[in-house]
Amino acid sequence: MPVDTIRWTGKSVRIIDQTLLPNKLVYLDCRDVATLWDAIKTLKVRGAPALGVAAAFGVVLGTRDFKGNDTAKLVKQVVQLCDYIATSRPTAVNLFNALNHMRGLALKNTNVPARVLKVLLESEAMAIYEEDRAVCRAMGRHGAELVKNGMTLMTVCNAGGLATADYGTALGVMYAAKEAGKKFKVYALETRPLLQGARLTSWELQKNKIDVTLICDNMAATVMKNKKVDLIFTGADRIASNGDSANKIGTYMLAVLAKYHDVPFYVVAPQTTFDMKIKTGAEIPIEERAAEEVTHFGARPTAPKGIKVFNPAFDVTPNELISGIVTECGILRKPYIKNIHEAF
Ligand code: MRU
Numbered sequence: 298m299p300v301d302t303i304r305w306t307g308k309s310v311r312i313i314d315q316t317l318l319p320n321k322l323v324y325l326d327c328r329d330v331a332t333l334w335d336a337i338k339t340l341k342v343r344g345a346p347a348l349g350v351a352a353a354f355g356v357v358l359g360t361r362d363f364k365g366n367d368t369a370k371l372v373k374q375v376v377q378l379c380d381y382i383a384t385s386r387p388t389a390v391n392l393f394n395a396l397n398h399m400r401g402l403a404l405k406n407t408n409v410p411a412r413v414l415k416v417l418l419e420s421e422a423m424a425i426y427e428e429d430r431a432v433c434r435a436m437g438r439h440g441a442e443l444v445k446n447g448m449t450l451m452t453v454c455n456a457g458g459l460a461t462a463d464y465g466t467a468l469g470v471m472y473a474a475k476e477a478g479k480k481f482k483v484y485a486l487e488t489r490p491l492l493q494g495a496r497l498t499s500w501e502l503q504k505n506k507i508d509v510t511l512i513c514d515n516m517a518a519t520v521m522k523n524k525k526v527d528l529i530f531t532g533a534d535r536i537a538s539n540g541d542s543a544n545k546i547g548t549y550m551l552a553v554l555a556k557y558h559d560v561p562f563y564v565v566a567p568q569t570t571f572d573m574k575i576k577t578g579a580e581i582p583i584e585e586r587a588a589e590e591v592t593h594f595g596a597r598p599t600a601p602k603g604i605k606v607f608n609p610a611f612d613v614t615p616n617e618l619i620s621g622i623v624t625e626c627g628i629l630r631k632p633y634i635k636n637i638h639e640a641f
Pocket of ligand 1: 340343344345346389453454455456457460461465466467493531532533534544545546610
């Protein structure tokens with residue numbers, strides 16, 4: 298069941314405002330595309346697969362009030378909407394993949410009446426949403442085979458129901474393992490600076506009665522050394538065709554620690570997170586965010602005024618540090634270039 302993160306109501310894109318969690322569970326109806334764009338930018342809706350769904354629904358939202366029968370005009374509007382939504386966040390490729398589907402559909406159907414194209418666009422967005430629900434469950438089943446009774450797992454950021462339509466990637470593995478009757482515990486890294494691990498993963502896992510312990514990011518090495526971590530599962534925002542994987546800042550650090558402590562490190566991500574156009578992770582655009590996310594704790598300053606800040610939101614884990622990539626088609630392993638090309 299995990300969590301109803303996003304849906305199309307017929308009039309609005311309804312999302313959970315994730316900036317208010319864990320204190321309040323509030324749904325926000327985005328009734329225009331500017332509101333949805335802002336919700337993406339400010340992380341009210343976030344997580345790579347959820348961004349893909351949000352982008353697709355955004356196109357439906359932006360064409361909902363289109364009147365008349367001028368299909369060429371509607372197609373132009375779709376293209377403009379896609380270009381606009383694409384400016385919201387740069388790293389998660391799911392957003393661009395979903396927009397490419399929507400744009401491609403419009404460009405392929407310039408001969409149908411505008412009202413028919415509107416129906417096709419809505420069906421495509423619903424298909425993207427439904428596909429995410431299905432592939433997350435498939436990834437969960439594949440990943441759950443790695444989880445044995447009594448294991449201790451670790452994760453970073455939030456790759457859960459809140460980051461997808463409803464079930465999650467890395468956390469989907471945990472839900473599937475629990476559904477299969479396995480007992481295990483999880484360490485969740487708080488994930489500075491925006492605390493997706495503390496605010497979202499802890500909330501989700503606790504709500505779903507999974508034994509979760511929250512730690513600060515800088516405790517990961519100690520926990521690996523002293524508490525025997527068996528497996529690490531993370532999500533991804535973009536995976537290059539050689540398997541290099543971008544995910545929340547801190548993931549690379551975790552992979553390096555995992556190598557030192559001999560802990561298998563798995564990335565869990567659907568096909569929509571792969572960018573087969575790029576050869577390595579060096580080509581992945583990394584979002585840099587506002588300095589205030591680092592210099593403030595809520596409204597309270599925690600650093601001197603005027604301090605220089607570097608705030609990349611993601612980092613890239615090189616493929617050699619990844620034990621396997623759990624996808625809806627199964628678990629891909631080294632050599633990644635060959636196995637990823639064969640799988641897709
Ligand atoms: O900045 P965010 O919160 O959108 O970052 C999200 C992540 O890094 C997730 O781990 C990733 O999108 C995978 S979600 C299944």
